[in-house]
Amino acid sequence: MAVPTATQQPAPHSALRRLVARHPVAAFLVMVYTVNTAVALVPVLTRRDILPFDLAPYDSLGHIFGVALPAFLVVAAMHGRAGVRDLAHRSFRWRVGVQWYLIALLGVPVATVLCASAIFGLAPLNALVEKWELLLTVVLPQLLLLILFFNLAEEIGWTGFLQARLQERHGPLKASLIVTVPFALFHMPSWMVEFGLGLAQLHLALLLTGIFGISQLFGRVVIMWLYNNTTYSVLLVGMFHSSFNVTASTFGPFIPRETSFLIAAGVVAVAAMLIAVFTRGRLSYKPERASRPADAAPKGDTPLSHA
Numbered sequence: 001m002a003v004p005t006a007t008q009q010p011a012p013h014s015a016l017r018r019l020v021a022r023h024p025v026a027a028f029l030v031m032v033y034t035v036n037t038a039v040a041l042v043p044v045l046t047r048r049d050i051l052p053f054d055l056a057p058y059d060s061l062g063h064i065f066g067v068a069l070p071a072f073l074v075v076a077a078m079h080g081r082a083g084v085r086d087l088a089h090r091s092f093r094w095r096v097g098v099q100w101y102l103i104a105l106l107g108v109p110v111a112t113v114l115c116a117s118a119i120f121g122l123a124p125l126n127a128l129v130e131k132w133e134l135l136l137t138v139v140l141p142q143l144l145l146l147i148l149f150f151n152l153a154e155e156i157g158w159t160g161f162l163q164a165r166l167q168e169r170h171g172p173l174k175a176s177l178i179v180t181v182p183f184a185l186f187h188m189p190s191w192m193v194e195f196g197l198g199l200a201q202l203h204l205a206l207l208l209t210g211i212f213g214i215s216q217l218f219g220r221v222v223i224m225w226l227y228n229n230t231t232y233s234v235l236l237v238g239m240f241h242s243s244f245n246v247t248a249s250t251f252g253p254f255i256p257r258e259t260s261f262l263i264a265a266g267v268v269a270v271a272a273m274l275i276a277v278f279t280r281g282r283l284s285y286k287p288e289r290a291s292r293p294a295d296a297a298p299k300g301d302t303p304l305s306h307a
C-alpha cells in the first residue's frame with residue numbers, strides 16, 4: 001500500500017499545497033462544505049422549476065464543484081498528475097462483470113417492488129404493467145440524468161477519495177461509519193433549503209440530518225462492498241446511488257409515494273447487514289491489492305495508493 005517515496009509526496013510548489021498534502025481529509029471537507037454552502041445561498045440555484053424532474057441546479061453544481069473537484073484538487077496536491085489519472089481511471093471504470101451492473105442498477109428497484117407487493121398485494125406489480133411506459137419516459141431519463149450530472153460526481157469525492165482512503169487506514173466497516181457523518185452533514189444545507197429552515201431552526205435541520213445519516217450508514221456499507229468488488233469502480237457506485245434515489249423518489253405511480261423511500265431504505269439496510277455478516281465485516285476488501293486496482297493506470301504509471 002505504501003507509495004514509493006519519490007511519488008508519494010511530490011515536492012509541493014506552494015505553502016498551500018504543502019498544507020493540503022499534510023491534511024488531505026481536512027482540506028477536502030473544508031472545500032466541500034464551503035462550496036456547497038455558498039451554492040445553496042444563491043436562490044436561483046435552489047429552484048426546482050429549471051431542470052427536469054424537479055431537480056435543482058444546486059444539487060448538481062454542489063456535487064460537481066463541491067465534491068468531485070475538491071477530491072481531484074487534493075489528490076493533485078498529494079500525488080500530482082499520476083494521482084489525478086488514477087482517480088479519473090477509477091471514476092470512469094466500466095470494464096466490470098455484467099452481474100455488477102445488474103446489482104447496481106436493478107437490485108434496489110426490483111427488491112423494492114417485490115417487497116411492496118408483499119405488503120400491498122399485487123397492486124404495485126399491476127401498476128408497473130399498466131404504466132410500463134413510465135419506465136422509459138420518467139424513470140430511465142431521470143436515472144441517466146442523475147448518473148451523469150449528480151451522483152457520479154458526488155461519489156468521486158465521498159467514495160473514490162474519502163472512503164477509499166479511510167478504508168486503507170481503518171478497514172471497510174469503520175470507514176463506512178466514519179464517512180457517514182460528514183456525508184450526512186453535507187446534505188444539511190439541502191434540508192434547510194427544502195424546508196425553509198433558518199438558523200433559528202438549526203436544531204430541526206440537525207435532527208433531519210441525523211435521521212438521514214442513520215439510513216445512509218447502510219448505504220455506505222453497500223457502496224463500499226460494491227466498490228471493492230468492481231476493482232474500485234466509482235462509476236458503478238454512482239449508478240447504485242442514482243438507482244436508489246430514483247426508486248425512492250419516482251416510483252410513486254407504482255408504490256404509494258410515502259412508503260417508497262422507507263421500503264427502498266429497508267432493502268438497503270437488510271442488504272448491508274447480510275453483506276457484513278457473510279463477508280465477516282471485510283466487505284470483499286483485499287488490502288494486498290489496494291495499492292493498485294488491476295487496470296487502474298496505463299502501462300508505465302507508478303502505482304499509487306488511494307489518495
